[in-house]
Amino acid sequence: YDPLLSPDYYSESCPLAEEIIRQNVEAAVYQDPTLAASLLRLHFHDCFVLGCDASVLLDDTEIIVGEKTAFPNFNSLRGFEVIDRIKYLLEEACPLTVSCADILAVVARDAVVVRGGPSWEVYMGRRDSLKASLTLANQMIPVPNSTLDMLIANFQAQGLDIEDLVALSGGHTIGRSRCVSFKQRLYDQQTEEELYSYADRDYVFQRSLRSVCPLSGRDDDVVPLDFKTSRRFDNLYYLNLLKGLGLLQSDRALVSEGPEEAVWQLVWAFAADQELFFEHFANSMIKMGSINLLTGSEGEIRHNCRYLNL
């Protein structure tokens, strides 16, 4: 934990903050269940670029180039309207008090909880950035065709270790991916005959993915990341991996490459014990939520999460 953060940070200045956020996440997910995953992902894409400072929420303006058009974000990140609504209500309740960066951290936790995942205490007191970085968004957010070595290096650059990588990849227990994010692996690797020589289950899986995502077109059609229970935050993501049913190349990399015995063992442990996964996930989310924070008088508390105060 950053010593300047506290779970009681707003207890005097905005006592209803967490309650307002929770109610709105619940309402939004009730209306559109697919939003839970999208809201969790926003916090991840924020923290990996300049730290957890709400840089991801900034719109492009004359003075700011935002991160929304970065390759991993464009046409992919969603849920911004939910954050806008929450910020609007918080500004009514306690103006210029609750940072957009803290909102993202609490929203991510609440989104996991509403889908049946673990809860944890969110330490607050983050401040909002005065900038964004399109370049870093393109560099630092891991790409879906990453190898295991790339993923490990990528997380290491954020101060996150192998345990964090395996636990946080479990975020893919909910949500969806567009065809374009895994099409390459689907068509590059094998011919029909090669595919057929694999286990039956794998053959059926790849065939059905190919039917949803044809070689050309339908790039924006979506497929569940956890094809068993994509609406529940559970540990079936890891069971899928062990059965060769991971969707993204980066998911499959956790089990398909030899040298990192430790990674494979963690996948196995999380597949066998959901409580163990929940504990690790919560701890790693807290760790991710502490990356490179602005605190004290650094940055600002934005009035509108999409724009700097001017």
Ligand code: HEM
């Ligand atoms: C380990 C490296 C990771 C890679 C390469 C990766 C990549 C991706 C990709 C390609 C998608 C689909 C996007 C699309 O097609 O539009 C996706 C979705 C998602 N990712 Fe990750 N991700 C990673 C780690 C994480 C982490 C750490 C979390 C959160 C803890 C996370 C949460 C999600 C969620 C919830 C979705 C579904 C979003 C939705 O349905 O709107 N991912 N990820």
Ligand SMILES: [Ca+2]
């Ligand atoms: Ca950021």
